[in-house]
Amino acid sequence: MPIVETFSVGLLQCNCTILGDPVSKQALVVDPGDEVGKVLAALEKHGLRCHAILNTHTHIDHVGANDALKAATGARLMLHEADLPLYDSLQVQSEWMGGILPPPARAEVDEHVHQGDRVAAGDLVAEVLHTPGHTPGSLCFHVETGGGLLLSGDTLFAGSIGRTDLWGGDYDQEIESIRKRLLGLDDRTRVIPGHGPETTIGRERRRNPFLV
């Protein structure tokens, strides 16, 4: 069973998730949005080494601690290239929000990941699902072991979906991404969104007002 730990970081309470392989002690950190101290403490608690940093997308609240975490661990940073324009605009994103989140340092991207790619940390494997709509490069990460787990970023929330009124957002594309890439997963798949409480694929298929 993989080690899974989720905690919220930063002013906008982005869910940061650590996926760890209990044997090799390698870990993937998804969306270190802020508060690198919290991320490092969680890694240390489980005796894990951060092998790679993954961003579900490059909104400022999901990438804020990329640089600090990379500097502290030497991990490789991976995201989808369609979100690079957004990642290159952290100053502008900060201004959109009236400056409540100061622009973070922009960590160098080491690898672009795409639909169907598999990112491994020891025996733990996260499959990359490209789900444009919230942003052009939005990704979800699916782990098959341990009953099935989906990190859905800001694409799918418990009872809702991500907003599409920001730069690069597209409502129809988002609905299509969810139907094509997510709703085909097993009903029991545990879903940890980018914000708020967790849910399951079955519950969202039956009750999410945007999908029924």
Ligand SMILES: [Zn+2]
């Ligand atoms: Zn977002």
Ligand SMILES: [Zn+2]
């Ligand atoms: Zn967000």
